[in-house]
Amino acid sequence: xxxxxxVFLAAFAALAASWFGFVLTPHLQxxxxxxTNTVPSGVSYPVARSGLAxxxxxxxxxxxxxxxxxxxxxxTGTLFDLVLTNPGTxxxxxxxxxxxxxxxxxxxxxxxxxxxxxxxxxxxxxKSTAEAAAKTVNATGANAVPxxxxxxxxxxxxxxxxxxVAEDFLFDYPVLPGSQRIxxxxxxxxxxxxxxxxxxxxxxxPASVVPGSTMPPYPFLFExxxxxxxxxxxxxxxxxxxxxxxxxxxxxxxxxxALAEYLVSxxxxxxxxxxPLSVALGKPTSPTETNSISISGGDKAPSDISMP
Amino acid sequence: xxxxxxxxxxxxxxxxxxxxxxxxxPVWLFFLLFVLLFWAMYEFDRRGGWFHxxxxxxxxxxxxxxxxxxxxxxISLERGKVVYETVCALCHNTDGSGKPNQAPPLSxxxxxxxxxxxxxxIPLAGLTGPIEVKGQTWNLxxxxxxxxLSDDDLAAVLTYMRSAWGNQAEAxxxxxxAAVRAALAGRMQPYTAAELQAIP
Numbered sequence: 001x002x003x004x005x006x007v008f009l010a011a012f013a014a015l016a017a018s019w020f021g022f023v024l025t026p027h028l029q030x031x032x033x034x035x036t037n038t039v040p041s042g043v044s045y046p047v048a049r050s051g052l053a054x055x056x057x058x059x060x061x062x063x064x065x066x067x068x069x070x071x072x073x074x075x076t077g078t079l080f081d082l083v084l085t086n087p088g089t090x091x092x093x094x095x096x097x098x099x100x101x102x103x104x105x106x107x108x109x110x111x112x113x114x115x116x117x118x119x120x121x122x123x124x125x126x127k128s129t130a131e132a133a134a135k136t137v138n139a140t141g142a143n144a145v146p147x148x149x150x151x152x153x154x155x156x157x158x159x160x161x162x163x164x165v166a167e168d169f170l171f172d173y174p175v176l177p178g179s180q181r182i183x184x185x186x187x188x189x190x191x192x193x194x195x196x197x198x199x200x201x202x203x204x205x206p207a208s209v210v211p212g213s214t215m216p217p218y219p220f221l222f223e224x225x226x227x228x229x230x231x232x233x234x235x236x237x238x239x240x241x242x243x244x245x246x247x248x249x250x251x252x253x254x255x256x257x258a259l260a261e262y263l264v265s266x267x268x269x270x271x272x273x274x275x276p277l278s279v280a281l282g283k284p285t286s287p288t289e290t291n292s293i294s295i296s297g298g299d300k301a302p303s304d305i306s307m308p
Numbered sequence: 309x310x311x312x313x314x315x316x317x318x319x320x321x322x323x324x325x326x327x328x329x330x331x332x333x334p335v336w337l338f339f340l341l342f343v344l345l346f347w348a349m350y351e352f353d354r355r356g357g358w359f360h361x362x363x364x365x366x367x368x369x370x371x372x373x374x375x376x377x378x379x380x381x382x383i384s385l386e387r388g389k390v391v392y393e394t395v396c397a398l399c400h401n402t403d404g405s406g407k408p409n410q411a412p413p414l415s416x417x418x419x420x421x422x423x424x425x426x427x428x429x430i431p432l433a434g435l436t437g438p439i440e441v442k443g444q445t446w447n448l449x450x451x452x453x454x455x456x457l458s459d460d461d462l463a464a465v466l467t468y469m470r471s472a473w474g475n476q477a478e479a480x481x482x483x484x485x486a487a488v489r490a491a492l493a494g495r496m497q498p499y500t501a502a503e504l505q506a507i508p
Binding site: 025028029030032033038039040041042043074075076077078085086117118127143147148150152163165166271273274275276277278279 | 359360361362363364365366367373375376377378385386387390478479481483
């Protein structure tokens with residue numbers, strides 16, 4: 001019996017099925033994505049990166065940054081905080097209502113916190129608990145709003161305030177979400193480190209700004225040259241283990257400037273319909289700790305990176 | 309046709325081609341197939357979001373996602389910034405520093421961080437005549453820029469002014485704006501500084 005047509009059909013079906021699964025379905029699902037609006041403020045999101053940052057994406061790609069850094073924050077669940085935004089005028093009953101929903105607060109404590117709204121009355125509770133508590137407080141004429149708080153290990157590490165969604169990469173080509181996490185996630189590195197100068201020093205000598213960093217240095221993105229009559233204004237202010245001998249200075253090449261600009265532009269924290277969260281009133285919208293958390297040993301690794 | 313048949317017959321006798329014999333498929337394979345199918349359907353239902361482009365992992369369906377949207381009606385600084393930059397920033401500058409001969413500064417101005425009742429009246433009815441802001445006297449006219457804004461938007465933008473550029477004053481709620489708007493009851497004349505001073 002001739003099995004040729006059967007083998008052909010089987011191979012065709014296998015390839016067709018994977019084409020449907022890996023090409024057609026994603027295209028139907030997210031191929032039509034457009035710029036959207038943040039919720040509830042209605043600000044356009046995302047905004048295209050600046051030209052320099054778009055060049056930086058190509059430097060990021062060329063140097064294989066995505067082999068060690070991901071750009072995707074995962075979210076495992078959503079909890080709620082209850083935030084008092086207006087204590088109302090009926091102080092006595094508001095205090096009683098707040099104490100009934102959070103018995104750990106004493107009366108003087110409640111009186112103190114309702115004087116400085118917005119204040120968190122409950123943290124990390126379920127949706128139903130927050131809504132029931134909001135009802136109790138609002139019945140006294142005060143105004144308390146349940147706030148959406150995305151949770152998950154990545155968010156706990158300070159890598160983002162919500163999960164990453166397809167819109168975050170809308171204007172990027174190619175999309176480099178990465179899969180390895182030898183270094184920290186970079187979805188929001190522009191929020192943690194908004195200074196391009198920091199990124200330049202970090203690229204030149206990572207361990208000089210993050211002690212114990214295991215990231216390799218990228219000295220070829222910089223030019224080390226003799227100081228002319230006047231020191232260059234764009235020379236890196238180096239210190240610690242990264243200093244160069246007297247009479248020399250380190251100037252970032254255009255690639256380094258582009259990459260730093262791209263890293264600063266990595267800010268994916270806007271509240272969206274498909275990734276809802278409540279933006280804190282009068283507080284920074286995202287984690288702002290100075291040092292990104294390294295999951296690869298961090299302080300255990302010796303700072304043995306030799307400088308050029 | 310006949311020559312082809314002969315050729316096949318000849319090859320059969322010369323080379324023994326391997327053949328697939330007919331054997332029954334084991335029952336456990338069907339069983340495994342159904343277990344896998346059931347597991348796949350369960351996972352699809354749990355995480356698939358029915359292939360909706362807006363539904364991501366912690367949320368299981370569009371309906372669930374819609375229940376998790378932030379409560380509206382509250383004051384949003386982000387919204388206030390947008391309103392400020394479209395309505396107010398042309399004269400008062402994006403950083404609230406004002407512009408010479410156009411508008412006085414808002415950052416650090418007592419009129420902004422002081423009494424809410426005075427502040428709300430300025431955008432609702434306008435302001436005219438001499439006014440002292442941060443030790444400097446201005447004599448200009450501000451139209452009722454806020455009269456066309458909704459209570460929510462006006463409260464958001466005033467709250468933004470009171471918390472941006474180093475200003476630190478309590479938020480203004482949409483209810484406060486609505487109360488002042490009702491009290492003005494269609495007043496057409498802009499306020500003067502002296503009139504505002506009379507309001508607590």
